[in-house]
Amino acid sequence: MTLTQDSERVEQAALLSRSVDDFVRRGTDVSRMRRLRDTEPGFEPSMWSQFAEFGWLATLIPEEHGGLGLGLSEQRIVLQGLARVLTPEPLAACAMAICALRHFPASKICSELLPRIAAGEVIAALAWQDTDELAPTTKDAPRLHGPADAYELTGTSRFVHGAHGASGFVVYCEADAGPALVWVPSDSPGLRIETVPLADGGRAASLHCASVPILSAHLITCGAQARTVLENALDEGMVMIAAELCGVMGGAMDMITSHLCTRVQFGKPIGSFQALAHKAVDLYIQQQLSSAVVDQAVAQMDAGCDQRQRSMIASRAKARCSDAALRITRDAIPLHGAMGFTDEFDIGLYLKRAIVLSSWLGNAASHRRRFAALNDVSSR
Amino acid sequence: MSAAQAVSRPDYNAMENDAFRREARAFFAAHFPDNMRFIMRRMRWADMKDWYVAAGREGWLAPNWPREWGGLGLTPEKRLIYLEEQEEWGISRTHEHGVVQVGPILMKYGSTEQKQTYLPRILSGEHLWAQGYSEPNAGSDLASLSTSAVIEGDHFVVNGQKIWTSLADDATHIYMLVRTDSSRKKQEGISFLLADLKSPGITIRPIRTIGGHPELCEVFFDDVRVPRENLVGELNQGWTVAKSLLSHERINIGSPRRPQYALRRLEQLARAKGLFEDQGFVDRFTSISLDMADHVSLYLRYVEIMKQGGELGQDVSMLKIWITELWQRITELLLEVSGSHAAVPGILSMEGVDVDVLSTFYYARASSIYGGTNEIQRNVLAKYVLKLPN
Numbered sequence: 001m002t003l004t005q006d007s008e009r010v011e012q013a014a015l016l017s018r019s020v021d022d023f024v025r026r027g028t029d030v031s032r033m034r035r036l037r038d039t040e041p042g043f044e045p046s047m048w049s050q051f052a053e054f055g056w057l058a059t060l061i062p063e064e065h066g067g068l069g070l071g072l073s074e075q076r077i078v079l080q081g082l083a084r085v086l087t088p089e090p091l092a093a094c095a096m097a098i099c100a101l102r103h104f105p106a107s108k109i110c111s112e113l114l115p116r117i118a119a120g121e122v123i124a125a126l127a128w129q130d131t132d133e134l135a136p137t138t139k140d141a142p143r144l145h146g147p148a149d150a151y152e153l154t155g156t157s158r159f160v161h162g163a164h165g166a167s168g169f170v171v172y173c174e175a176d177a178g179p180a181l182v183w184v185p186s187d188s189p190g191l192r193i194e195t196v197p198l199a200d201g202g203r204a205a206s207l208h209c210a211s212v213p214i215l216s217a218h219l220i221t222c223g224a225q226a227r228t229v230l231e232n233a234l235d236e237g238m239v240m241i242a243a244e245l246c247g248v249m250g251g252a253m254d255m256i257t258s259h260l261c262t263r264v265q266f267g268k269p270i271g272s273f274q275a276l277a278h279k280a281v282d283l284y285i286q287q288q289l290s291s292a293v294v295d296q297a298v299a300q301m302d303a304g305c306d307q308r309q310r311s312m313i314a315s316r317a318k319a320r321c322s323d324a325a326l327r328i329t330r331d332a333i334p335l336h337g338a339m340g341f342t343d344e345f346d347i348g349l350y351l352k353r354a355i356v357l358s359s360w361l362g363n364a365a366s367h368r369r370r371f372a373a374l375n376d377v378s379s380r
Numbered sequence: 381m382s383a384a385q386a387v388s389r390p391d392y393n394a395m396e397n398d399a400f401r402r403e404a405r406a407f408f409a410a411h412f413p414d415n416m417r418f419i420m421r422r423m424r425w426a427d428m429k430d431w432y433v434a435a436g437r438e439g440w441l442a443p444n445w446p447r448e449w450g451g452l453g454l455t456p457e458k459r460l461i462y463l464e465e466q467e468e469w470g471i472s473r474t475h476e477h478g479v480v481q482v483g484p485i486l487m488k489y490g491s492t493e494q495k496q497t498y499l500p501r502i503l504s505g506e507h508l509w510a511q512g513y514s515e516p517n518a519g520s521d522l523a524s525l526s527t528s529a530v531i532e533g534d535h536f537v538v539n540g541q542k543i544w545t546s547l548a549d550d551a552t553h554i555y556m557l558v559r560t561d562s563s564r565k566k567q568e569g570i571s572f573l574l575a576d577l578k579s580p581g582i583t584i585r586p587i588r589t590i591g592g593h594p595e596l597c598e599v600f601f602d603d604v605r606v607p608r609e610n611l612v613g614e615l616n617q618g619w620t621v622a623k624s625l626l627s628h629e630r631i632n633i634g635s636p637r638r639p640q641y642a643l644r645r646l647e648q649l650a651r652a653k654g655l656f657e658d659q660g661f662v663d664r665f666t667s668i669s670l671d672m673a674d675h676v677s678l679y680l681r682y683v684e685i686m687k688q689g690g691e692l693g694q695d696v697s698m699l700k701i702w703i704t705e706l707w708q709r710i711t712e713l714l715l716e717v718s719g720s721h722a723a724v725p726g727i728l729s730m731e732g733v734d735v736d737v738l739s740t741f742y743y744a745r746a747s748s749i750y751g752g753t754n755e756i757q758r759n760v761l762a763k764y765v766l767k768l769p770n
Contacts (some may be wrong), residue, residue, distance in 0.1 A: 143590075284761065296680075
């Protein structure tokens with residue numbers, strides 16, 4: 001990238017950041033998420049159309065498919081900004097599916113889907129795991145069988161985020177010739193979508209496939225490439241969720257500092273007591289470490305780096321942000337006193353979103369182990 | 381240094397970063413004594429003299445000073461590279477107050493005569509400076525200091541006591557904050573004074589640290605006569621003078637290098653002992669390694685601001701808090717990994733790895749105290765960054 005392109009991109013990022021902030025101030029707030037808790041699909045389709053108009057669904061989609069052809073640096077701005085007010089729309093989930101699809105510009109199904117996703121007409125989700133661990137494909141995993149003109153998919157994908165309201169799924173499965181990625185429309189016969197309610201009032205799903213017919217045109221890829229593309233999409237997903245966790249941290253820190261400045265006890269604002277002020281500073285340091293790692297992750301991934309480096313920085317970002325967001329939102333509860341323990345008060349919603357995001361795509365402990373394993377391969 | 385000599389040296393600021401890095405590394409490798417590398421305490425003059433004089437003579441002692449005064453005149457970016465290479469090479473801290481504090485302060489506030497008298501003698505090693513700031517009753521609350529300086533004719537008469545003055549028994553001069561007016565608000569009655577440590581009435585008592593080295597001192601002043609021309613800046617402006625150091629000096633204390641060295645020793649020792657076969661240990665080691673890696677990401681954010689020529693705000697204090705406490709955790713794990721050896725002072729040989737476990741551990745203890753305690757840094761962040769009420 002040349003210097004002019006670079007400074008242009010910085011300028012565009014600043015513009016994007018302003019428009020997201022502006023939207024968050026005027027167009028939405030935490031009460032919307034509160035209202036949509038435990039409903040289906042759990043978000044507002046009208047809001048989704050608005051995101052499409054803003055171009056926020058098109059960020060990662062290549063220009064030749066109706067997208068903006070931008071990178072994680074820009075996607076991060078949108079995700080982090082919206083997560084500050086716990087936006088319920090499944091932006092990160094859909095973006096992960098985009099990350100898988102955009103690797104196949106020549107594929108007919110991908111070139112059909114991508115422009116429609118950018119326009120907000122199609123919502124996609126990625127289905128890849130069948131246990132609660134950070135490893136795809138075990139015994140229950142979906143299997144693709146049958147002849148090319150009559151493929152069928154059987155098996156279960158679990159913890160599929162963004163499944164409700166999705167038009168279809170990019171499903172990672174095992175075929176005779178190795179791993180494969182297929183497109184499964186959500187109205188396919190034989191597909192049962194079982195709701196898994198989540199802590200924050202959102203929803204994940206288990207996809208139970210019983211001989212679901214798969215058009216040969218819907219076979220996206222088969223063989224080693226399927227695994228590589230999945231891993232890339234997951235690494236990108238980890239960083240995107242880390243960015244959302246940064247947004248959650250930002251919203252929670254705002255609540256904490258504002259409470260410490262306004263709540264008066266013993267005749268003083270409680271933020272004047274060192275025990276509380278120092279705790280807030282330690283949380284702030286965690287927030288800053290988190291955003292610094294995400295800065296580095298999006299820059300490194302956008303600049304292009306090898307698979308191992310991508311996975312290492314993605315695990316670093318997901319590990320730090322998961323731990324930091326849980327710590328900040330957990331400590332935020334007692335900092336708000338008994339009020340913090342009520343459902344009525346918003347800080348609990350931040351804790352619950354942090355729980356959901358930190359356990360999605362691997363928690364901190366599993367990412368530290370993944371990092372250690374990746375680090376081991378080359379250096380020792 | 382003559383102007384002719386100054387221009388004969390290459391323009392380091394114009395060099396590519398990597399080329400300058402190689403240049404710095406080569407200089408340290410050629411001039412710093414091998415047996416002095418990575419020593420976990422402040423080194424005394426007798427041990428460091430040859431290195432100091434050579435670095436001063438070659439113009440490599442003062443990266444932050446302009447070339448006209450014999451420094452390297454580096455840009456902030458190049459200065460960071462200098463610092464990184466210095467720490468990477470394990471150059472011990474020694475008499476640095478002249479270069480780091482007195483020089484920049486005199487260049488900003490000193491008279492022409494003060495600059496001409498003191499600056500060349502800092503680089504030659506003729507003058508070694510100690511810092512007289514803290515007092516027994518003025519530590520974190522430095523502005524409440526009470527050592528007094530009363531004008532009598534051409535002199536100030538100084539009475540009182542300074543403490544925690546590193547290597548004062550080794551130094552020739554002291555720069556100090558003294559009370560020159562006790563009727564004003566505490567910050568407004570302080571002046572910045574230079575004194576010769578050989579002046580009659582000065583008594584120096586070394587203090588051994590928990591590491592067993594006499595690095596710190598107490599300095600007593602009993603009717604010490606200091607010439608009036610040793611006042612730096614205006615009378616009662618000492619607080620402003622002392623606080624004037626540029627914000628980018630404050631990033632130095634957040635540098636990861638020394639703790640990274642401790643982490644590498646920990647890794648070597650743990651590997652030699654087969655601890656990487658133990659998942660419990662691997663988990664703890666990985667966690668601490670990521671705390672370091674993420675610190676580096678945060679540190680680089682500030683480096684980037686400096687490269688762009690920006691000023692660092694009060695938020696830079698968080699680097700000091702995080703890295704010093706991480707450094708301490710690393711050395712705690714080092715102690716644990718050393719098993720029964722942890723109780724033995726000195727350089728130990730364990731499974732073929734030589735490491736001075738206790739010195740490493742003790743050295744890290746000081747880091748959360750000096751340069752403003754971590755509790756004071758938290759107060760600063762609470763007040764200026766989080767804007768919490770007082």
